[in-house]
Amino acid sequence: MTVSIQYNKDLQALNTLTTPAVADAFCAVHDNPELDEALAYARREQLLITVLGEGSNVVLGDTLPGLVLHLRNRGREVLGEDSAQVTLAVAGGESWHSLVRWCLQQGYHGLENLALIPGTVGAAPIQNIGAYGVEVERFIVSVNCRDLGTGEPVIFQREECKFGYRDSIFKGELRDRMIVEQVVFCLPKQVAPVLDYPSLASYLQAQDIAAASPRQVFAAVVAIRSSRLPNPRLVPNVGSFFKNPILDPAALQALQVMLPDVPHYARGAGHYVVPAAHLIAASGIRSRTDLRSRNGAPVSLHPDHALVIINPDHCSAAAVQRYAGHIVAAVDAQFGIRLEQEPRSYG
Numbered sequence: 001m002t003v004s005i006q007y008n009k010d011l012q013a014l015n016t017l018t019t020p021a022v023a024d025a026f027c028a029v030h031d032n033p034e035l036d037e038a039l040a041y042a043r044r045e046q047l048l049i050t051v052l053g054e055g056s057n058v059v060l061g062d063t064l065p066g067l068v069l070h071l072r073n074r075g076r077e078v079l080g081e082d083s084a085q086v087t088l089a090v091a092g093g094e095s096w097h098s099l100v101r102w103c104l105q106q107g108y109h110g111l112e113n114l115a116l117i118p119g120t121v122g123a124a125p126i127q128n129i130g131a132y133g134v135e136v137e138r139f140i141v142s143v144n145c146r147d148l149g150t151g152e153p154v155i156f157q158r159e160e161c162k163f164g165y166r167d168s169i170f171k172g173e174l175r176d177r178m179i180v181e182q183v184v185f186c187l188p189k190q191v192a193p194v195l196d197y198p199s200l201a202s203y204l205q206a207q208d209i210a211a212a213s214p215r216q217v218f219a220a221v222v223a224i225r226s227s228r229l230p231n232p233r234l235v236p237n238v239g240s241f242f243k244n245p246i247l248d249p250a251a252l253q254a255l256q257v258m259l260p261d262v263p264h265y266a267r268g269a270g271h272y273v274v275p276a277a278h279l280i281a282a283s284g285i286r287s288r289t290d291l292r293s294r295n296g297a298p299v300s301l302h303p304d305h306a307l308v309i310i311n312p313d314h315c316s317a318a319a320v321q322r323y324a325g326h327i328v329a330a331v332d333a334q335f336g337i338r339l340e341q342e343p344r345s346y347g
């Protein structure tokens with residue numbers, strides 16, 4: 001056996017919320033043969049498998065049973081290219097932001113609105129990462145997986161992935177059944193930046209940029225994100241802790257009676273997305289001292305961003321979940337809307 005299995009592996013440095021967590025067994029896999037071996041080992045020992053990328057969208061409990069598989073494979077391959085577009089196969093263990101930067105340098109466009117999202121390429125289709133008016137699904141051709149049970153390769157074409165708002169088949173019926181080894185993207189070479197997201201549009205306007213180039217969009221997104229979101233290396237967090245609720249027209253109308261100026265935008269026919277941050281801020285939660293966790297652990301909302309829970313003292317997942325539960329209850333009590341947690345909880 002060439003892969004090394006580590007037992008009782010400390011995962012605190014491998015999750016950006018820095019909750020104390022230990023994996024019963026842990027294995028970093030760098031290529032296909034190592035993945036084969038790790039999957040065979042888990043089959044032989046009948047171990048539950050948890051796939052971990054950069055740990056920027058998980059809440060890890062004290063103990064993770066079974067085998068934690070940490071995907072570290074690398075590689076970007078041009079599968080086809082003409083004057084209009086390029087088709088790229090990218091290894092799941094690559095860094096997402098490095099891919100965005102590299103594509104920009106090559107003249108492959110479209111990903112710039114998704115700059116600075118932490119995490120790996122393999123995790124991007126899991127929740128269909130999105131930001132500043134763009135979701136990754138629009139550039140995905142296929143998601144190339146291994147079945148965690150059989151070890152067999154399985155390819156999902158984009159239409160089969162059931163992408164939705166922060167959602168995909170990999171969070172639904174195929175939850176815990178696949179590891180994403182590689183993602184195939186098709187990116188345009190012509191310039192057609194998406195500029196209509198409000199904070200991006202107003203940033204560009206303030207900079208006096210009328211027809212932004214992809215490089216300018218990239219720089220703008222990096223600047224906005226750096227000014228608004230806490231760097232998880234300095235302040236432990238997992239980005240947005242809650243999804244933005246999607247309401248039907250009747251539910252939106254009911255909410256507007258309580259919050260006449262609530263921002264909202266249409267998503268598909270008859271559905272409206274409402275910023276969860278607005279609901280949390282309007283619930284008055286920040287000013288209530290009882291919302292600090294009961295044992296005094298300083299889990300809290302980020303002062304500049306009502307959707308980001310921060311964990312500077314590396315408290316346990318239980319403390320984070322308790323605090324998140326208070327927020328859900330407060331928003332529910334005030335507006336009758338139950339917020340859904342975005343990061344996946346384990347252990």
Ligand SMILES: Cc1cc2nc3c(=O)[nH]c(=O)nc-3n(C[C@H](O)[C@H](O)[C@H](O)COP(=O)(O)OP(=O)(O)OC[C@H]3O[C@@H](n4cnc5c(N)ncnc54)[C@H](O)[C@@H]3O)c2cc1C
Pocket residue numbers: 016050051052053054055056057058071092117118119120121122123124126127128129130131178179180181229230231232237238239240344
């Ligand atoms: C500061 C900050 C800002 C963020 N901003 C955004 C944002 O703007 N938009 C957005 O969509 N997200 C955002 N996120 C969330 C996060 O960055 C993304 O969800 C990212 O894709 C997670 O990647 P990861 O490698 O860290 O995945 P992990 O956290 O390690 O895993 C997340 C989930 O994906 C699964 N998974 C990971 N890799 C694989 C794989 N190869 N195969 C199968 N399953 C896998 C895991 O099992 C887990 O269920 C933000 C997070 C932070 C900390």
